[in-house]
Amino acid sequence: MTHPLETDNVATPNGAPTPAALGFAMPAEFAPHDACWMLWPQRPDTWRYGAKPAQQAFVAVASAIAESETVYVGVNDDQYENARHQLPPRVRVVELSSNDAWMRDVGPTFLTHPDGRLALVDWEFNAWGGLDGGLYFPWDKDRRIRTKIAEMLGIPRFAAPVVLEGGALHVDGEGTLITTAECLLNANRNPSLDRAEMETVLRDYLGVTNVIWLPRGCHLDETDGHVDNLCCFVAPGEVALTWCDDESDPQHAICREALAILEATTDAKGRRLRVHKLPQPGPLYIAEDEASGIDRLSHSHPRRPGDRMAGSYVNFYIGNSVVVMPLLDPAHDGAAREILQGLFPDKRVIGVPAREILLGGGNIHCITQQQPRP
Known part of the structure; x- marks a missing residue:
């Protein structure tokens, strides 16, 4: 039986019903998935040495997640054969052109409905700031990815009237967004919107009722402070927060500022949040040889x-049966892994060497996007 809107593209800014009004909401990342979506790195002004080292890291991430759920990797046509050769057979390679490989931000935010339907939100995208601090130009291929995925899956696409990236939000699936x-x-991003107006958009498109605002993200995060590098939900009423004990480090004040807000707030169910601290790796810096292999272009x-790179162990992916975390610093990898295993006792925590991803400006959560099970 075909559901209403099953293959329609639904634009909502001009008075049509919003996703929330139709009963759709964004589930938590720790809820069951049907799949995970990624993109293939190849951009030479983001990834060193023609992205060959980064491709190895992406293969490791995709392989780890594929133990847990179906993984789709979108690839530009000229890299299709290379990607298909490198990725394991259980990973599905599809032609899906992009300007770069940050699926969390250029990909869709998926929604589910109590009757079993799946839909997605198509946010506006301007490469993390457009011509005012954006990370590259153009971003035309990235802008079409959400439309293409909606077509591939045959699901409704709700076009949102704001610039927003997936890494800028986390939800608990029970009404709370951070x-x-x-x-x-x-x-x-959205110079004409104030906090109250942005909260209205988040409620209308994601089905949340409570929005927790942290002032800023990790120190020197080039995404202008995405929350997925600083703090994330690991269970209803529980969050993981990156943590720094070095008083001379600018991250020290950011962590404590966030902790004070998290401990003083309640979620949509009226619960006080339990905060789990994850040690900060490093600090980590770009080495001479790591910078020398990158193309220098005026628009990137x-x-x-x-x-300094904004390294964080909070930038992990929660799969159905695995948690895939970045390995970034031998001095702290083990402690971070032990904490994550304690937070997810029923999942296998897999550490993946991820410095090559961090060199491009993000990490494992940034290159993945979960497709929830309706």
Whole structure:
């Protein structure tokens, strides 16, 4: 039986019903998935040495997640054969052109309905700031990815009237969303919207009722402070927060500022949040040889020797039976892994060497997007 709207593209800004009004909502990442979506890295001004080292890291991430659920990797046509050769047979490679490989941000935010339907939100995208601090130009291929995935899956696409990236939000699936003012209220995203207006959009498109605002994200995060690098839900009423004990590190104040807000707030169910601290790796910096292999283009974000990277163990992916975490610093990898295993005792925590992903500006959560099970 065909559901209403099953293959329609639904635009809502002009008075049509919003996703929430139709009964759709965004489930938590720790809810069951049908699949995970990724993109293939190849951009030479983001990834060093023609993205060959990054491709190995992406293969490791995709292989780990594929133990848990179906993985789709979207690939530009000129990299299709290379990607198909490198990725294991159980990973599905599809031609899906992109400007870069950050599926969390350029891909859809999926919604589910109590009657079993799946839909997606198509946010506006301007490459993390457009011509005012954006990371590259153009972003035309990225902008079409959500429409293409809606077509591939035959599901409704709700076109949202705001610029927003998936890494800028986390939900608990029970009505609570967490984000940062640094990103969502940034003048290079939606300069005409204030906090109350943005909250209305989040409620209308994601079905949430409570929005927790943290002031800022991780120190020097080039996404303008995505929350998925700082804090995430690991269960209803529980969050993981990156943590720094070095008082001389700018991240020290950011963590404590976030902790004070998290401990003073309640979620949509009236619960006080339990905060689990994940140690910060590093600090980590770009080495000379790591910067030398990157093409220097005037329209892309510079990556220079000595630049500090926004490394974080919070940037992990929660699969059906696995948690895939970045390995970034031998001094802290083990402790972070032990904490995550304690938070997810029924899942296998898989550590993947992820410095090559971090060199591009993000990590495992940034390159993945879960497709929930309706």
